[in-house]
Amino acid sequence: MFRFVVPLLAGVLCGGADWSTVGTPAPGPTQSIGFYSAGCLQGAHQLPLDGPGYEAIRISRNRYWGQPVMIDTITALGAKVRTAGQAHLYIGDVGQPRGGPAPTGHASHQNGLDADIWFERQPGPRRAPQDRENPRLRSLVRADDSGIDDEVFSPQHVQLLQIAAELPHVDRIFVNKFIKERLCQTVGGNRAWLNKLVVWAGHDEHFHIRLHCPPGNPQCQPQAGYYSDDGCGEPLHIWFTRPPVKLPPPGTVLPPYRPKLPAACTAVLNAP
Numbered sequence: 001m002f003r004f005v006v007p008l009l010a011g012v013l014c015g016g017a018d019w020s021t022v023g024t025p026a027p028g029p030t031q032s033i034g035f036y037s038a039g040c041l042q043g044a045h046q047l048p049l050d051g052p053g054y055e056a057i058r059i060s061r062n063r064y065w066g067q068p069v070m071i072d073t074i075t076a077l078g079a080k081v082r083t084a085g086q087a088h089l090y091i092g093d094v095g096q097p098r099g100g101p102a103p104t105g106h107a108s109h110q111n112g113l114d115a116d117i118w119f120e121r122q123p124g125p126r127r128a129p130q131d132r133e134n135p136r137l138r139s140l141v142r143a144d145d146s147g148i149d150d151e152v153f154s155p156q157h158v159q160l161l162q163i164a165a166e167l168p169h170v171d172r173i174f175v176n177k178f179i180k181e182r183l184c185q186t187v188g189g190n191r192a193w194l195n196k197l198v199v200w201a202g203h204d205e206h207f208h209i210r211l212h213c214p215p216g217n218p219q220c221q222p223q224a225g226y227y228s229d230d231g232c233g234e235p236l237h238i239w240f241t242r243p244p245v246k247l248p249p250p251g252t253v254l255p256p257y258r259p260k261l262p263a264a265c266t267a268v269l270n271a272p
């Protein structure tokens with residue numbers, strides 16, 4: 001979930017296959033193995049790069065692979081957003097062809113059950129894949145981290161988050177504390193969907209959908225549960241009262257992120 005900047009050193013030192021350079025999924029039935037931030041994916045499916053209501057961005061990263069249930073979730077979200085009359089969504093990252101740790105960007109997205117959806121929209125015609133490498137991706141939070149940027153935030157973001165939170169199979173959705181606070185303060189009527197929105201650092205330019213481990217994936221490790229209400233009380237307040245989670249400044253080079261993966265991931269990485 002944190003946005004890490006990690007050198008490609010890990011793969012170089014191993015001298016063999018690396019999660020970020022294997023370009024194809026591992027053969028076999030789809031299986032999520034391990035945890036969201038320490039796992040891998042066998043038999044990944046590819047997100048079609050364009051679909052009704054969405055388009056994948058940063059395609060050169062080759063991180064548009066996931067569990068079939070994740071592909072279905074993204075396409076369903078796009079379809080619902082389109083039906084709601086909103087401009088199409090930017091999707092990316094999902095995961096690498098075999099999951100596993102990525103050299104840049106995040107600690108999670110490793111077992112095919114995480115995806116990032118951007119708040120930014122590109123109204124009008126779609127652009128060619130090669131023109132989607134560096135789209136404008138505005139934050140919903142002011143640059144000085146003092147609160148929501150009302151020049152960018154709009155009711156369509158609220159509707160988007162509700163549509164996403166009410167999709168089946170969603171375990172939780174990570175959003176910035178200011179976004180959750182704004183929703184807690186303003187959403188009326190049915191507030192049940194607020195339960196799915198869990199605060200995490202960052203997540204002001206995009207939100208992060210995490211799905212439950214699918215049935216038939218015995219090696220997939222679920223994440224512990226969280227609050228059962230709307231999460232607008234103490235679980236939110238603590239983000240405003242405790243010392244902030246410090247994210248490294250952009251460009252910071254951290255030591256390689258090398259989680260201990262389940263043993264079964266070695267075969268996934270090395271499969272032909």
Ligand SMILES: [Zn+2]
Nearest residue numbers: 106115116208
């Ligand atoms: Zn993410």
